[in-house]
Amino acid sequence: MTASISSNGFKAGSKPRPLLRISLGFLVIALVLGLLGDFEITTLDPWIEIERMVAGIITPDFSATEDLWSAVVNTVAFAILGVALGNAMGFPLALAFQFRAVRILCAFIRSVHELFWALIFLQVFGLTPLTGVLAIAIPYAGIFAKVYSEILEESDPAPLQTLPKGTSSISTFMFVRMPDAWAHFKTYALYRLECGLRSSAVLGFVGLPTIGFHLESAFSQGRYSEVTALLIIFYVIIATIRKWVHARLIPLYIILALLVIPWTGELATSNLVRFFTYDILPHPLRVAETFDMGTLSALGAWLSIMWNEQALPGIIATIILTQVALVGSGALTLLFFPLISPKFFNTFGRTTGHIFLVVLRSTPEYVLALIFLLLWGPSMLPAAVALALHNGAIIGHLIGRYTEDMDLRPDSPKGLNLYAYDVLPRLYPQFLAFLFYRWEVIMRETAILGILGIATLGFYIDSAFADLRFDRAMFLIIVTAILNIGIDTLSRYIRGRLRLRTTADVV
Amino acid sequence: MPLLELKNATVQYNGTAVLNNLSLGIEQGEKIALVGQSGAGKSTLLNLLYQQCKEDAALVPQDLGLVRSLSVFHNVYMGRLNKHPSWYNVVNLIKPLKKEVDQVLPILIQVGLEEKVFEPIRELSGGQQQRTAVARAIFKDSSIFFGDEPVSAVDEHQSHTVMQAISASHQTVVLSMHDVELALKYSSRVIGLKDGDLVMNEPSGSLKASDLDGLYKQ
DSSP, X not given: OHHHHHHHTTXXXXXXXXXXXXXXXXXXXXXXXXXXXXXXXXXXXHHHHHHHHHHHHHSOOTTSOTHHHHHHHXXXXXXXXXXXXXXXXXXXXXHTTTSHHHHXXXXXXXXXXXXXXXXXXXXXXXXXXHHHHHHHHHHHHHHHHHHHHHHHHTSOOGGGGGSOTTOOHHHHXXXXXHHHHHHHHHHHHHHHHHHHHHHHHHHGGGTOSSHHXXXXXXXXXXXXXXXXXXXXXXXXXXXXXHXXXXXXXXXXXXXXXXXXXXXXXXXXXXXXXXIIIIITSOHHHHHOSSOSHHHHHHHHHHHHHIIIIIIHHHHHHHHHXXXXXXXXXXXXXXHHGGGGOTTTOOHHHHHHHHHHHHHHHHSOHHHHHHHHHHHHOSSHHHXXXXXXXXXXXXXXXXXXXXXHTOOOOTTOOOHHXXXXXXXXXXXXXXXXXXXXXXXXXXXXXXXXXXXXXXXXXXHHHHHHHHTTXXXXXXXXXXXXXXXXXHXXXXXXHHHHHTXXXXXXXXX | OOXXXXXXXXXXXXXXXXXXXXEEEEOTTOEEEEEOOTTSSHHHHHHHHHHHSGXXXXXXXXXXXXXXXXXXXXXXXXXXXXXXXHHHHHHHHHSOOHHHHHHHHHHHHHTTOTTOTTSBGGGSOHXXXXXXXXXXXXXXXXXXXXXXXXTTTSOHHHHHHHHHHHHHHOSEEEEEOSOHHHHHHTOSEEEEEEXXXXXXXXXXXXXXXXXXXXXXXX
């Protein structure tokens, strides 16, 4: 397919065609995979659960549990500490990003989802705050390093020419590179804090004392009034983030977070050493007394079983779910963005649209999937719908804002005609750029939905952790990371081929 | 031995000659104006000369080389970044030191920017930005000044003040100019370029504005 793009795709006058062709290609792939995958409603009567949910939504109960507020405080504290530490580690990595080893390290640590990091650190540090903070900080450090290095690269080199000879590299960096990058750093860090709040909430599902912990028990027992109360508080925190986060207040917030975080649990360093030098070694290597041909063939058999029975089916399910969710996200984006665009709705309509999109994108995809799972029963359907809604809302928000600056001719058509003939064709390259940028994120998220029982790679990883088979877990995590890095590379290649912007703002 | 010298310099971009076989000498203490149509090769010649002595010269390039997010004060201070240890520069970046502000202020008064000391560059007009770049060059305290149209966006009244400030604080000055009157008034010699050729090289005192008309005809 790529060959045909290069052979006749870029002739003058036929410019939009490669974009259309690649879109149709992805659509067809998703439809075929959708038929192969397991998409169905298995519950006998979803309406009963829907009724109970709606009843819960209209009667939020803020006094359901006294732990509710402490869960909210913990969620914010973990997010602040994790994002701050990720920032502190990511910044020096960004400065060293020209080294291949650093780029590979960062690609690896950010390709492992924070829930998996949490599962790893749980084995090492137990249920301590360190587990939660590091689970956010480590993958975020990899993301910060990449984005910060891109921002620094974009700073204007013109002032370098006029610097006096003998200016130190520190002075040059601080006066020429940092000032322009600083504002972008702040914007991006704020966006990451919003992501950090979602990550922190989700960490509750593996046992940390954030709101996810209460959401899980409330969901499983059908206490939807409590779920609604927790989510409303969460939305308010995220929606007001610009009001309460100021650069000057950050040190204060970090101190407060350190004070309120529950410093429980024992930290055993012996666990750390044992986990990384023994537990994660493949089983045949651990039991072997000498390293000989017997060990080697046992290792081969172990790898072959792991690959055939877990990794391969996991990869197939992950790819099916990713592709369906990607195309679903794209379709919903095109449906959602007009809701907040001044080209299509008046102020009142847009306000409603904003609230709708804020709710969808602030709800962690994990929670959305849990809701649909309760409604429809286990299959890929709840996960695909949850991912499509969540990501469609995020990209829809970005594209909707993008239309604000679009100039229309005075006699432009209205409504559907405007959408189809003017707005959509003009923003389509931007839309595809965002969507392809999000591809790898969607894949990372499909893997973690495995924890809900959908047989993606995450399902096998979660099962391995549950069985205390850390060697299997580590093998599968590495497979997942390689798959993510592969998708990221493919996405960058396609964006390059289609001449789409390759750096992301805030996706 | 002249301060700056070019012998048979030829510069090409993508096969098109920008400067043809050009020879030129500039003595210490001269004030040179490079004139000619846009595209005649003025910027190329200016950069070629600047490369010869950039260690003790100050430059105002066409794009000004300002850091847009930093204040006027900080951009001017950058002219002396090499005079202080890094930690001192970083402290002064975070909190402007009174000692440094006191040194920068007289130059800002000279170019008429004393009311914009702590404004970020991106809030300024084009002329104000040019004056900041000139102030930075003056603050650098070099003996040679190179400027590529340094006052093109400054209004007429102020352009004279700025030109005087440039002249007064540098021994040798090389400017590319499109304003013929200003060029004649503040230079000791005019170098005229046309299509990459040196077509005029005369003391300014012997020239009238109309003598330069030929440079601008096709």
